[in-house]
Amino acid sequence: MRRREDEFQRLGAQVVLVGLGTPEETADFKEQFQVPFPMVSDWEKRLFRDFDLKQMSPSSMLSVGLAVKGFMTLAKGHRMGIPKGDVMQLPGVFIIDTAGRIRFSHYARDPSDHPNPDSLLNVLRSDADLGTPAKDK
Secondary structure, three states: OHHHHHHHHHOOOOOOEEEOOOHHHHHHHHHHOOOOOOEEEOOOOHHHHHOOOOEOOHHHHOOHHHHHHHHHHHHOOOOOOOOOOOOOEOOEEEEEOOOOOEEEEEEOOOOOOOOOHHHHHHHHHHHHHHOOOOOOO
16 A cells, blocks of 8 residues: 555545554554554554454464465565564454545455455545445445
């Protein structure tokens, strides 16, 4: 998403990342990985619970498939930090309109499961083209 930051801004989107570390750990992560978006700390996992984000099972944490995805991520040149907080917590991605309605949601199946930025930008573009919020996904 960082490579597409300008496009998100042009479409009026405010991207906010939520981390599982303490406020200090979240600030360190943001600095270390040069995250251009605002980040909030949710070490108590309130937002994760509110958005009904699931946790991985111990067996899926040790799966060969997850290990392969990790190696592929490193091979593409992406860096991974030392996990902070609950390593079993799965992420999610949401587009929320100014009225507080969720217009897009993605619930990850594993820690590397993120929607393609093009998918998110397309939802935002459809909102801009119509002048109205996108349909719920």
